[in-house]
Amino acid sequence: xxxxxxxxxxxxLAALLVLVLVICAVLLFRKLMALGDAVxxxxxxxxxxxxxxxxxxxxxxxxxxxxFQNPWSLSMQVEERRSERLLRRQRSRDRRVVRGKLFRNxxxxxxG
Numbered sequence: 001x002x003x004x005x006x007x008x009x010x011x012x013l014a015a016l017l018v019l020v021l022v023i024c025a026v027l028l029f030r031k032l033m034a035l036g037d038a039v040x041x042x043x044x045x046x047x048x049x050x051x052x053x054x055x056x057x058x059x060x061x062x063x064x065x066x067x068f069q070n071p072w073s074l075s076m077q078v079e080e081r082r083s084e085r086l087l088r089r090q091r092s093r094d095r096r097v098v099r100g101k102l103f104r105n106x107x108x109x110x111x112g
Contacts, residue, residue: 049055066074
């Protein structure tokens, strides 16, 4: 294979790389412009809500993202939710058992 074919191959690969980078840059630019429009629209909505005297929704008072909270308190919250869920499941199971027993042992009545 002559040396100039290697030059053509590498020039073609470099041109392809530049084309892919340009396409990615254009797509990224479009996404950033769409993000800017969305942020601008959100700002307009917040301004309209505050001008109308409405409260702007935010996170519940006093809550931090989980990464900033105490791990011990988070584990306690998880355990509390787990025990509540287990209690709800047990109550549901008990209700199903009672319904099942009532259904199996229901008195038979004939009308007619």
